Amino acid sequence: MAYVNEQLHEEKVFKDPVHRYVHVRDKLIWDLIGTAEFQRLRRVRQLGTTFFTFHGAEHSRFNHSLGVYEIIRRIIDIFQGREHWDNSERLLCLSAGLLHDVGHGPFSHSFEKVFQLDHEKWTRAIITGDTEINKVLKRVSDDFPKKVAEVIAKTYENKLVVSLISSQIDADRMDYLQRDAFYTGVSYGHFDMERILRVMRPTEDQVVIKKSGMHAVEDYIMSRYQMYWQVYFHPVTRSAEVILTKILHRAKKLYQEGYRFSMEPTHFYSLFNGNVSLKDYLALDESVMLFFFQNWMHENDAILKDLCTRFMNRNLFKYIEFNPNSGYMKLMELMKLFNEVGIDTNYYLEVDSSSDLPYDFYRPGEEGERIPIYLLMPNGELRELSRESEIVESISGKKRTDHKLYYPVDFVDNLPEGDVKKRIKEILQG
Template sequence: MTEKLAHEKVLRDPIHQFIHIQDQLILDLINTSEFQRLRRVEQLGVTAFVFHGANHDRFGHSVGAYELARRITDYFDQYYRSQTADDGLWNPEEQLVTVVAALLHDVGHGAFSHTFEHLFNTNHEAMTQAIITGDTEINQVLQQQGPDFPNKVAAVIAKTYPNPQVVQLISSQLDVDRMDYLLRDAYYTGAAYGEFDIDRIMRTMKPGKNGITFDISGMHAVEDYIVSRYQMYLQVYFHPVSRGMEVILEHLLGRVKELLTLGHQSSDLVIPLLAPVFEVDHELTVQEYLRLDDNLFLAAINSWQDYPDPILADLSSRFINRKPFKSIQINEQSEPFIAELEDIVKDAGFDPAYYTAQNDAYDLPYDDYRPTDKKPRTQIDFVLNDGSHRELSAVSALVAAIKGRASLDQRFFFPKEMLNNGPDDLFSQVHQNFRSLIKNDTFIPGDH
């Protein structure tokens, strides 16, 4: 058992009102340098360029996920405590590993989150496990619960922990991670369609032999959660302007890598803390990774506005001063003309490798369990009044309508200048050719 605090500590939180810290272990984990680093990693990356309130960080989300896990496991302990070894109910001895895994589930996220992962081939879940089990303050704190406790927490993150109830509370189609970030992101972006009745959902959760189930009385609350998630992806996470900023960020960091391979001096281009990121074939150590955060990259990007390479300087200025690329959807009409559009951008003096991009935004709002899939999803399971079990889409016509339907938005990005129209336009014919294909962010096939 973990040591209890003499007096409960609370953190004020705009989503859950209070984060209740009752265990010394949780407080010690929050106070580690690795966890405090999450204050310097934005939850939504560059989304604040579109939704100006979205400056919340991974720290707030992580303690929020912990609080939800704490409330749910307390509820399970009160109403569904196991009485026999095979009754499939909640074992209170699983509470600590559950709330710790919820607290630490995002500790391995890098600067700018998924943009960083894509460009530098890192994986935040793998890094989270490495931080938990490696030579870190977090590992030292976890060791206080026993030498194998860090491995247990890492197993929850890896989804290999033997108790499916614990794994599904942390990672499933309805888990503490998703419930917190949807409400938190909706609050900070001002997107009311991301809200749902979380209290009702948590009170209809039940532990079962195969994992987490839900009482049928909570079906409409869960249905609302699925629709809220669907809307948040379409309206916030897939927003074309924030993706236009992500493209610029990815291209400017890629340009740094390119310049280093062309012989530019690393000491002139990147500060020592950033140097390991750009070393060819170098695998970042945990210690190197943990020194990276959004602030470090922002300071570097700010300085690159004055770098002698015109492409890097220009892209850095566009990013710092919020000048996103424009875009059009790639569809059956526009796809045959993408190469032509790239050529026109090149004719206007822009290197297509750095000033155009094809970007995909993909999400599957809900799907049922398919054991033959490479990464099968844990379905949302309901318990009916007669004790039988039904999968969510079998009891919700609304969810059935979107089940298995992927939200996919493919876009072609290009400099806004390609749509310029004025007397000083140096590429009037080029721009006229471009505008003949694009109007109001939409591809126009015309007679082409």
């Protein structure tokens, strides 16, 4: 028996600062939003430690996920009746858009880096595992959760559906750029999404943009470039990430050495042991992490105590520019001097690098490349964006990388006067 898409008796709306309203008509979507796994996203910030830099950046993965769903809903409304659009894929697209980030952990990227986790794998595990989300999805069909997971994994057979969720001009990026700009208070991430949506067209393999909309897409790509360097890679945010990473490394090391915590890291045991279950993973959110950090401010271990106090009270590391081609000799000397005066360089000296590829054309044979943007020309031909736009062509395939060296300036300032302190300051001042 075919699934009958049940509609709500009355449309539900969420008031949204970016899209004005998020509209929900399908009972399936409404029920997915109500699951415990999706509600958990209220307790995971969208931008991790960025709130230390931009105090308004307290918005959650829940906000963003609703926004991605809403953009896809609007695109589908525009695609209705057009060639290449199969409306039987509608619920699949909406579900995948809503759930694409459900596997994010607390302080996502730092958390993943320390414990070698992949939020996309956890997203698929939540969708296909023993969860409330899985039970709701299975009401469509037994294989519907698998299809949703395949869309998010970019392996689903209908590439047009995949491109709505994951391409260089997908609903994910279009929401987070505007949402992150709104909550951080910056002007960089704004672009004319209304115009882009109006000129989007479905093809057999992906979404394309009518040539007349090229300038709106140029603006979108430059907005993305500015957001990465002014917000996402802000050095103060990265300083907080460095400290967060060091806290997790320290706690794990102490646990492995048999240290007796005054506040035992019960929620972290499976992470430290490398055998995380789905139940363990879903029990973690940022409120849990901050609870432990607040308690670890009173631990006997001086390093864990100091790092947690820094994180909770925003006493972050300072930074200097670091040139990886010429700076390693000075870094080696700095490490030696730090160790001489009892500053543990495993926790108090870190080179952090960030790099961005604002737009890239497809490179055959390379893994992980997102589908490029194609323009639909008046004669029906498809042309890759950078072949038509001088602005995009000028940044295509160009990766910009930034390196910073982070250190605790208060530790340096409090050193006794002498040759070692003098030399440390000379190195840090360039």
